[in-house]
Amino acid sequence: MSLVETDDVEGGESISLHQRILSDIREKILSGAWAPGHRIPFEHELTAQYNCSRMTVNKALSQLAKAGLIERRRRSGSFVRQPQSQAAVLELHDIRIEVEALGLPYRYERLERLKRRSSAEDRSLLGLSAPGPVLALEGLHFAGERPFALEQRLINLSAVAGASEEAFLEIAPGPWLIGRVPWSEAEHRIRAMAADDTIADALDIDPGAPCLLVERRTWSAEHPVTHVRFIYPAESHTLVARFTPSQG
Amino acid sequence: MSLVETDDVEGGESISLHQRILSDIREKILSGAWAPGHRIPFEHELTAQYNCSRMTVNKALSQLAKAGLIERRRRSGSFVRQPQSQAAVLELHDIRIEVEALGLPYRYERLERLKRRSSAEDRSLLGLSAPGPVLALEGLHFAGERPFALEQRLINLSAVAGASEEAFLEIAPGPWLIGRVPWSEAEHRIRAMAADDTIADALDIDPGAPCLLVERRTWSAEHPVTHVRFIYPAESHTLVARFTPSQG
DNA sequence: ATGGCGATTATGTATATACATATTGGAGCG
DNA sequence: CGCTCCAATATGTATATACATAATCGCCAT
Structure with missing residues (x-):
């Protein structure tokens, strides 16, 4: 990829890792692949999948939570939220x-x-x-x-x-x-x-x-x-x- | 304050430190105390002021930047942005x-x-x-x-x-x-x-x-x-x- | 059965550290 | 005088680690 020797992960562009994780998950949700209520992989699973630290995964998930796309529950995991009331x-x-x-x-x-x-x-x-x-x-x-x-x-x-x-x-x-x-x-x-x-x-x-x-x-x-x-x-x-x- | 033994800093509520930094600066900007163009203290100065790590300060400033209140320039510092076009x-x-x-x-x-x-x-x-x-x-x-x-x-x-x-x-x-x-x-x-x-x-x-x-x-x-x-x-x-x- | 309690687990926040990158200011040279 | 190049600096991103906190699961005693 890019900074601080990672292995390969393939297909590295120039965007940051946590941006990539963020948009990957966002895509899954918006495309409907992960329906509302679906449990998103745990931080430690994403950590393994993207071969990065938990902090990086955490940052991405926190942003998704703040954006209202997912809901995070301690001890239970993170879940795709019901479609929100529309705002413009x-x-x-x-x-x-x-x-x-x-x-x-x-x-x-x-x-x-x-x-x-x-x-x-x-x-x-x-x-x-x-x-x-x-x-x-x-x-x-x-x-x-x-x-x-x-x-x-x-x-x-x-x-x-x-x-x-x-x-x-x-x-x-x-x-x-x-x-x-x-x-x-x-x-x-x-x-x-x-x-x-x-x-x-x-x-x-x-x-x-x-x-x-x-x-x-x-x-x-x-x-x-x-x-x-x-x-x-x-x-x-x-x-x-x-x-x-x-x-x- | 709260987690991970910090010294005192006084007046600790139950909000997180980076939230406190964030709202402190936000207040300064919205009240007009820091006018558009004003240079916000460097990360290392805020680090000293709040007696915390640079990561914590960085998180707060990054959020302010994403919210459009400040603009960050490498090597130069962070500056209060001109009033944005209004959005609702x-x-x-x-x-x-x-x-x-x-x-x-x-x-x-x-x-x-x-x-x-x-x-x-x-x-x-x-x-x-x-x-x-x-x-x-x-x-x-x-x-x-x-x-x-x-x-x-x-x-x-x-x-x-x-x-x-x-x-x-x-x-x-x-x-x-x-x-x-x-x-x-x-x-x-x-x-x-x-x-x-x-x-x-x-x-x-x-x-x-x-x-x-x-x-x-x-x-x-x-x-x-x-x-x-x-x-x-x-x-x-x-x-x-x-x-x-x-x-x- | 059932009610409480502790262990487990996933997330929340913070730290110290490391290295990348963009930009600026100045030293040095033609 | 102006150009190039380098060092200094502030931010950007990532790591490993630590401990707090909330929620849940299951064990155990009643």
Whole structure:
């Protein structure tokens, strides 16, 4: 193989041994060769099979366990888990990047900027318990001449002090916040909605036309940072999520 | 601390040392104390700081690197990465579970079942290159008396032979497939759409009403398995995605 | 039969050590 | 001045070993 004289094992590529063990087993599981409930060979058996130390085998199996493909039980061994509830990884790009990927010129335009003491609704949206200053922003993302998305945002000024000095006239609050505020958690809600008159007017579509609403709340170290609604006309936007069980 | 006589290090809980190192560093990064670009202490420094072996430190740092929080460069050290493009983990439950979580009785009803040689459209939806038998299914998921979601599904019979013997009269194809076919990859597309007459009729809503469309393609070991469209009336459904950067 | 208890077993975590590999910084030379 | 090459350094991967811990099996006494 490669490092630290091993015998032969044949077919050595340049990937590490524990990666090879990992993908071998993963393949067996995903191909169905080892059905859910099947007992995976014990560490000492794999040790013999791959002619390596238990630590190496252990590392691979631990990773598979963390990826949720197998379950490990002391004294009993490791077992292929039942198919997990499906989950998908959703990439949420910067809107600028998205627009530019379409080959269209991107532009952001502020519609409204309001600094105020948080209303009850603001606090509920942000998840704040106590009142405090917030910044309410509304803006439009353009793809060429057409409105691409409407953004309605609340920023918790207690958590992001610097924001009150920024006009956000042509720079979108999203990219401004990222890089300035390290965020530790986010929650997204995605649903369909009909455009009301205000939205229809801003996005230049018919009232009642279907829109995709992506709502996001962000926390940094337990403190609410921002709440934002992105409203896309149905035609302009598809969220794509990809998923592969383990982490290759 | 705990295992294998270490000295004191104080404040020992019951978590493992490498977990503690991992969460310490994670905290520093997420709190902003270590900004993007900041060089993390070398392995040998952390070794001294935590009074442990390099392997233990290495394990923690490797995990942080895999989680994308830091970047490791040989000879140079490890650095806090720029804030990544945001990603969310989307849980896609079984519809039955979702309905029952609402406290409503669940029921599935098949509308149509058609076995046929794949049309060009079928192949394009499934991602098939060669023609072959497919099963086209349409069904309704009910929450109580109200339609909750419309399902339009294609199953690649070359990949899931057993499906041609199943009527799918009252059992939804989703739960049937899961547990029978180990899936290795899935792709989701989420968008808003207006209900056409057929959909409006099935879901008992007004034509033109906004709906959430979740489209999923699934592969098992490179072979296309199924393509499915779930169509939810806007009021009945919100997708929720949560995200925390590293993997705790 | 049955209930408890200890031996056995497989995994969990940590150590010290060894060598590989990529990269950087500087010494030496044309 | 610039190029090559080498040594130093930090990470990457693997080994052998040690002891902890949880779960199970089977023995033994009741």
